[in-house]
Amino acid sequence: MSLMDISKIFSLLQPKEDEEEDTNCCQELNQAVFRDDDKLLTDLLSQDKYRKCINHRSGWGIPVTPLRTAAAQGHLRCLEVLLAHGAEVDSLDVKAQTPLFTAVAAKHLDCVVALLEAGANPNGSLYNNCSPVLTAAREGDVDILRELLRHGADVDVKPKMPDWASNATTCRGPLYISAVYGHLDCFKLLLQHGANPDYNCTEEKMLTRIKQPKTVLEMCLKYGCGLEYIKLLIDFGANVYLPTLIIDKTARQNEAVMLLLKEREAPPLAGVCVRESGEKGAEYDASLFQVRFSVHVRVCTAWVVAYNSPNKQPFSLARLVIA
Incomplete structure (x- = not known):
C-alpha cells in the first residue's frame, strides 16, 4: 500500500466540515441541558442548525442525545423544551436504553410522566432485555411503577432473548423482583394490574423449555417473604398446589407454609x-x-x-x- 493510499484512507476517516459543525452544535445543546439552562436551550433551538441535530449523540465516553441527558439529570424544563422542538421520544443510546428507561432508573418521576405523556413506549426498547417496569419493581418506586402501568406497560415479563437462551432467570418478572427485594406496595400494585400470580410470565413456549420453573409462591417461601405476600398471591388466584413443599420441623413453624397447607386442605x-x-x-x-x-x-x-x-x-x- 502506497503512502498516497494511506493518506486517502485517513482523509476519509476525518469528519467532514458539516459533520464537525453538527457535532459542535449537539455538544452545545447537551451542555445547555446539563446546566439546566432552558432559556439558552430555547434560544439555540430557534436556529435551524441546532434543530436539525436535536437527535444527534455527543459527549465523552458514551455519546448521548440531549433528551437522554435531560432525563438522566432530571431537568424537566429542558426535557419539555426538547420535546416541544421535536426531539425523538424513544431515541436509543449505545446500550439500547430509551430516555424513559434512564428517567426511571434515576427515579425522576416528573420526567417519567412527561415522557409518557409525550408518547414514550412504557416498555422501553425491544433491544434491551431490561425494562422500565422491571427497574421500578426492583427499586421499589411504586409511584413510577403506577405511572408506567397506567400508560399500558406490560405487567408480566416479555423475554427479549432467543429461545435457546431461556432459563429460570429469564421468566422472573416484575412480581418476582418486587417480592425478592421486599417491595410489598409494588407487589400488590402489580397483582392489581393483572400480573400472573403463578409464573409472572405469559410465554408458554419459554416455560416449557425450563426444566423446573419456579412459581412466585415458591420464590416467596424460599426467600422468606412476609405472610402478606402469600396472602396476596392466594387472594389473587395463585395455584396453591404448584409449589413443591418439603415439610420438616422448621417448616411447620413457618406461618407462610402453614397457611399454604391450610389452603390446600380447603x-x-x-x-x-x-x-x-x-x-x-x-x-x-x-x-x-x-x-x-x-x-x-x-x-x-x-x-x-x-x-x-x-x-x-x-x-x-x-x-x-x-x-
Missing part, C-alpha cells in the same frame, strides 16, 4: 351465594358466575361481582360461603 368452591342481608341465593356454579377470587377461598369477606345466568345482570355479593 374443599373446592361450591355452595350458595349469600347476600349482604343474609338471604341465600342460587347455588354457586362456576359456569354461571364469574368471581375474581381464587377457587379455593373458603369465605370471602370482600364484595365481589357475579353475573346472573338468565339475564347476565351484575349484582353484588357480601360473602361466598362453602356449603
Whole structure:
C-alpha cells in the first residue's frame, strides 16, 4: 500500500466540515441541558442548525442525545423544551436504553410522566432485555411503577432473548423482583394490574423449555417473604398446589407454609351465594358466575361481582360461603 493510499484512507476517516459543525452544535445543546439552562436551550433551538441535530449523540465516553441527558439529570424544563422542538421520544443510546428507561432508573418521576405523556413506549426498547417496569419493581418506586402501568406497560415479563437462551432467570418478572427485594406496595400494585400470580410470565413456549420453573409462591417461601405476600398471591388466584413443599420441623413453624397447607386442605368452591342481608341465593356454579377470587377461598369477606345466568345482570355479593 502506497503512502498516497494511506493518506486517502485517513482523509476519509476525518469528519467532514458539516459533520464537525453538527457535532459542535449537539455538544452545545447537551451542555445547555446539563446546566439546566432552558432559556439558552430555547434560544439555540430557534436556529435551524441546532434543530436539525436535536437527535444527534455527543459527549465523552458514551455519546448521548440531549433528551437522554435531560432525563438522566432530571431537568424537566429542558426535557419539555426538547420535546416541544421535536426531539425523538424513544431515541436509543449505545446500550439500547430509551430516555424513559434512564428517567426511571434515576427515579425522576416528573420526567417519567412527561415522557409518557409525550408518547414514550412504557416498555422501553425491544433491544434491551431490561425494562422500565422491571427497574421500578426492583427499586421499589411504586409511584413510577403506577405511572408506567397506567400508560399500558406490560405487567408480566416479555423475554427479549432467543429461545435457546431461556432459563429460570429469564421468566422472573416484575412480581418476582418486587417480592425478592421486599417491595410489598409494588407487589400488590402489580397483582392489581393483572400480573400472573403463578409464573409472572405469559410465554408458554419459554416455560416449557425450563426444566423446573419456579412459581412466585415458591420464590416467596424460599426467600422468606412476609405472610402478606402469600396472602396476596392466594387472594389473587395463585395455584396453591404448584409449589413443591418439603415439610420438616422448621417448616411447620413457618406461618407462610402453614397457611399454604391450610389452603390446600380447603374443599373446592361450591355452595350458595349469600347476600349482604343474609338471604341465600342460587347455588354457586362456576359456569354461571364469574368471581375474581381464587377457587379455593373458603369465605370471602370482600364484595365481589357475579353475573346472573338468565339475564347476565351484575349484582353484588357480601360473602361466598362453602356449603
